[in-house]
Amino acid sequence: MDYETVSPTDFGASLRGLGLNLLVRDVLGEAAFLTEVFGMSAHRLSADFAIMVYHGQVMQLHADHTYGSHPLLGLVPESPPRGAGASIHLFQSDPDQAAARAGVAGGMILQPPVNKPHGLRECCILCADGYAWIASRPLTLEERKAL
DSSP states (O other): OOTTTOOHHHHHHHOOSOOOEEEESOHHHHHHHHHHHHOOEEESOOSSEEEEEETTEEEEEEEGGGGTTOGGGGGSOSSSOSSTTOEEEETTSOHHHHHHHHTTTTOEEEEEEEEOTTSEEEEEEEOTTOOEEEEEEEOOHHHHHHO
């Protein structure tokens, strides 16, 4: 599917399985953050909407105003953090590289890269909208032995 030319109707009809759609104040800013920190690709990028692709997985960003008549918009807090309680795991992102890029891209490192007992090296980065993005990769054999 060509994400740059697919019609909204065809794109919507193609979606399957679990979907992730984030309401954000600034679609262009959030897309730039996700591209810079996690290497996502942005498609159909506008002030209203973006299709984001991460290792073949599709998610969507929508600007608040595109949900004008949707009841969910009334539940979104006026002041950050908006995404409190949700963590979005990106299992194929090197946490050390993501953490190094986060500050320049406007993110805040909530938890620096650390080896976890569940077999992953992770860091937690908050974007400007307060969503917790967890960059992680599997531990190496040496890192597992050191735990």
